[in-house]
Amino acid sequence: MKMASLIEIIANGAKVGDQRPWPRFAVDAVQWQEIAEGFRDGAFVLSGLWGEADAVHMALLDGASGEMAVATLPCPSGHFPSIGSIHPPAIRPERAIHDLFGHVPDGALDLRPWLDHGCWGVRHPLGVRLPAEGGSPYAFLPTEGEGLHRIAVGPVHAGIIEPGHFRFTANGEAIVRLEERFGYAHKGVESLMHGLPLDRAAKLAGRVSGDSTVAYALTFSRAAEAALGIDAPPRAHWLRALMAELERLANHLGDIGAICNDGGFALMLAHCAILRERILRASDAGFGHRLMRDAIVAGGVTTDLDPQRIFKLRQLLTELNRGFPQLVELYDNTASLQDRTVGSGRLDPALARQFGAGGFIGRASGRDFDARRKFAYPPYDQLAFDVPVRDDGDVNARVWIRIKEVEQSLALIEQILNDLPGGAVRVDLVPRAGEGVALVEGFRGDILVWLQLGDDARVRRCHLRDPSWFQWPLLEAAIEGNIVADFPLCNKSFNCSYSGSDL
Amino acid sequence: MRRLLFQGLVRSPLTERLPVPDDPELAALSRKLDAAAKRRLGRSLSIRAIDAGSCNGCELEINALSNAFYDLERFGLKFVASPRHADVLFVTGPVTKNMREALGRTYRATPDPKWVVAVGDCAIDGGLFAESYAVIGGVAEVIPVDLIIRGCPPRPRDLLNGLLALMEQPRRAASSP
Numbered sequence: 096m097k098m099a100s101l102i103e104i105i106a107n108g109a110k111v112g113d114q115r116p117w118p119r120f121a122v123d124a125v126q127w128q129e130i131a132e133g134f135r136d137g138a139f140v141l142s143g144l145w146g147e148a149d150a151v152h153m154a155l156l157d158g159a160s161g162e163m164a165v166a167t168l169p170c171p172s173g174h175f176p177s178i179g180s181i182h183p184p185a186i187r188p189e190r191a192i193h194d195l196f197g198h199v200p201d202g203a204l205d206l207r208p209w210l211d212h213g214c215w216g217v218r219h220p221l222g223v224r225l226p227a228e229g230g231s232p233y234a235f236l237p238t239e240g241e242g243l244h245r246i247a248v249g250p251v252h253a254g255i256i257e258p259g260h261f262r263f264t265a266n267g268e269a270i271v272r273l274e275e276r277f278g279y280a281h282k283g284v285e286s287l288m289h290g291l292p293l294d295r296a297a298k299l300a301g302r303v304s305g306d307s308t309v310a311y312a313l314t315f316s317r318a319a320e321a322a323l324g325i326d327a328p329p330r331a332h333w334l335r336a337l338m339a340e341l342e343r344l345a346n347h348l349g350d351i352g353a354i355c356n357d358g359g360f361a362l363m364l365a366h367c368a369i370l371r372e373r374i375l376r377a378s379d380a381g382f383g384h385r386l387m388r389d390a391i392v393a394g395g396v397t398t399d400l401d402p403q404r405i406f407k408l409r410q411l412l413t414e415l416n417r418g419f420p421q422l423v424e425l426y427d428n429t430a431s432l433q434d435r436t437v438g439s440g441r442l443d444p445a446l447a448r449q450f451g452a453g454g455f456i457g458r459a460s461g462r463d464f465d466a467r468r469k470f471a472y473p474p475y476d477q478l479a480f481d482v483p484v485r486d487d488g489d490v491n492a493r494v495w496i497r498i499k500e501v502e503q504s505l506a507l508i509e510q511i512l513n514d515l516p517g518g519a520v521r522v523d524l525v526p527r528a529g530e531g532v533a534l535v536e537g538f539r540g541d542i543l544v545w546l547q548l549g550d551d552a553r554v555r556r557c558h559l560r561d562p563s564w565f566q567w568p569l570l571e572a573a574i575e576g577n578i579v580a581d582f583p584l585c586n587k588s589f590n591c592s593y594s595g596s597d598l
Numbered sequence: 599m600r601r602l603l604f605q606g607l608v609r610s611p612l613t614e615r616l617p618v619p620d621d622p623e624l625a626a627l628s629r630k631l632d633a634a635a636k637r638r639l640g641r642s643l644s645i646r647a648i649d650a651g652s653c654n655g656c657e658l659e660i661n662a663l664s665n666a667f668y669d670l671e672r673f674g675l676k677f678v679a680s681p682r683h684a685d686v687l688f689v690t691g692p693v694t695k696n697m698r699e700a701l702g703r704t705y706r707a708t709p710d711p712k713w714v715v716a717v718g719d720c721a722i723d724g725g726l727f728a729e730s731y732a733v734i735g736g737v738a739e740v741i742p743v744d745l746i747i748r749g750c751p752p753r754p755r756d757l758l759n760g761l762l763a764l765m766e767q768p769r770r771a772a773s774s775p
Contacts, residue, residue, distance in 0.1 A: 256649065
């Protein structure tokens, strides 16, 4: 049977609002489930699932046609048909919707709390608020069998990383099951967004996940511009891409070094950390902040480049183009390191496809998706770059995807510096109500922001979906059968965000 | 690898030599830190980083302290994997309600004498997240804080400067939350 296209299914629903650039449709419970079946059969990718006080929304991506849409199911009764029971990637978002709004996914397989640890003093903080119940111990999934033992790790970890809990069940050294327990970094971002003016909201968006501050501010600003029906000036688009590529470079270099370090090869970390520091210093010189925080706002960017700053960025390119190939050679020629990375933490391409895993995780397991190419938002429509894809899916593949992406980013930065258009870097905003959505490729994968603005252009509702929502569950699968001692290596090769998905 | 290692032998170190000609502040810092660390703990201070709910920005800059430019360990300062090995707790983030218990337990697991540094604007007063139902606020609302280091995130140099300030401060009586 031929699958109905995305638009065919939801066009039966009524188009609601004036969401740009992709439409939003109201659907009924039957259509909602039809869409879920489309996810299950691989016709569409679930790109986001979030709540509102009286509705649930999901973002769908039609992989074949490249269409994107948002479907809204009103749920005044506080119930909606579970997607997660048909399509597992929806399970955690549904648990989060239940925690935050109180809406019940009917037929859900797993309704344990996800973000709510019983500590907030309130239940359903974004829906009909109820007083908190006494916290009961979290029920980890059972594991039974002879010789199995459990190892509890976190939320405070040995390294300098974010908080989260990992519950391993091991048989000897081999991991039989990993279960993640998160929510420790939940800061209530969506509730804080409510009522904020755009400038403050962009700052908050830039603090959802610190390593992706540029990508988040960019995604938020693009959603805001879509909602307001305006476009940033061309020079702003190019400067934004320059910052986004610098951020990608810095993170990829940090990751490559850290993965090798977790494989017992500290030399690589030392050298990658030098290049990373050079990038942060050049970013500071170019944009006034080492991580380029708060430089991207709705309407454009807050800082411009002069010839002197451009010179510093060109110097950086020279240094990286000289230093990086030596490190690639080092990685490629160190058999003892590859002994750790090759074959470890293999992620099945079928799972990457099912979960719509973005970034290097998806692309190392055969999912050929990059929002910069798929949606070619400016200036990527005018830049030449390749999207590396492999299908071996192990730690080594994720290292190589990063290496290739570093090379692509270096080439992109060179193109941007060569062809940077002139003109203004910011336009004035005219306050108005509106609804916008944006998908941007951060270093970790595609970030989705859905934004509703009120008449005074203050945020009415904002959902920020980190790529990690659809990557973290895959780590549980990829680690199975590996030894406990290889978990840090595998985890680092995923490098998912705790804060970004805890919100 | 041989070539890289050889280059390491013949090239001058990247570590910013002290005193740094263009930064008298850092030069002064290194001399003072050295003396203070020797006096306090025989030139060794162990730091344990705890993320109590940050966005991860502060962690990036804390990690940068270990790169070749800052090379934290030359001051006798090093990061350790357990609070039981630590003299100093570096706490980042607005403290989320979901992290309150873990932060308190980590503090209690750290032997006396100990110092707590609240790292970054969020750790000082909750930052942009202060008003949330899910956030307690600054670190000082949960455990006693000896020093704050501002910034979003603080630059590695600010972190180094902060550590110096800590070493210069008189030893505070141990206390529990």
